[in-house]
Amino acid sequence: MSPSPLTLLLLALAAIAAPLAYGACEGEASLKGVANDVLLEYGLPKGLLPDSVVSYTFVNATGDFKIQLASSCYIWFGDHYTYFDKNLSGTISQGTIYNLSGIQAKKLFIWVYITSMVTRPERGMIEFHAGFITEDVPMSLFQKVPVCSNSVGEQLRGAAGVIREMNLLPVAEV
Numbered sequence: 177m178s179p180s181p182l183t184l185l186l187l188a189l190a191a192i193a194a195p196l197a198y199g200a201c202e203g204e205a206s207l208k209g210v211a212n213d214v215l216l217e218y219g220l221p222k223g224l225l226p227d228s229v230v231s232y233t234f235v236n237a238t239g240d241f242k243i244q245l246a247s248s249c250y251i252w253f254g255d256h257y258t259y260f261d262k263n264l265s266g267t268i269s270q271g272t273i274y275n276l277s278g279i280q281a282k283k284l285f286i287w288v289y290i291t292s293m294v295t296r297p298e299r300g301m302i303e304f305h306a307g308f309i310t311e312d313v314p315m316s317l318f319q320k321v322p323v324c325s326n327s328v329g330e331q332l333r334g335a336a337g338v339i340r341e342m343n344l345l346p347v348a349e350v
Contacts, residue, residue: 219271223318239268249324253317257282271295
């Protein structure tokens, strides 16, 4: 017995709608871990993104993504202090994220923008790039999805960061 035309139509619609719903989800309940799972599909650890994703868009054809967090936040990865802006964007491909914006790491006394990251599974490392500066960090630090904190970070980012985050003046950090 062959399927009815209505059944075939419903199956076709479901096949088309499923990737669209997955690639551009909205709402916190439906996103718990979904954006992090996309990282796994590209050979990246799920702990690169915090737990506070409220929406994201992902374009399968290009790998471009935009992520919105509930708020900006700070996370410790081992002894690496990292700032996540409320809005993140970049391009993902197998084992790599590039054209990245919205993530900074504290190096000595300054905050540097992370511009890309590349997994090095043979060494168990992720290579982070901040312009021409690179640093290898153990992948094991990113196996669990981290919890955002927004307590002390503003003080540690300096006066310019606080002023910018409070929208008191149009200050750009360099």
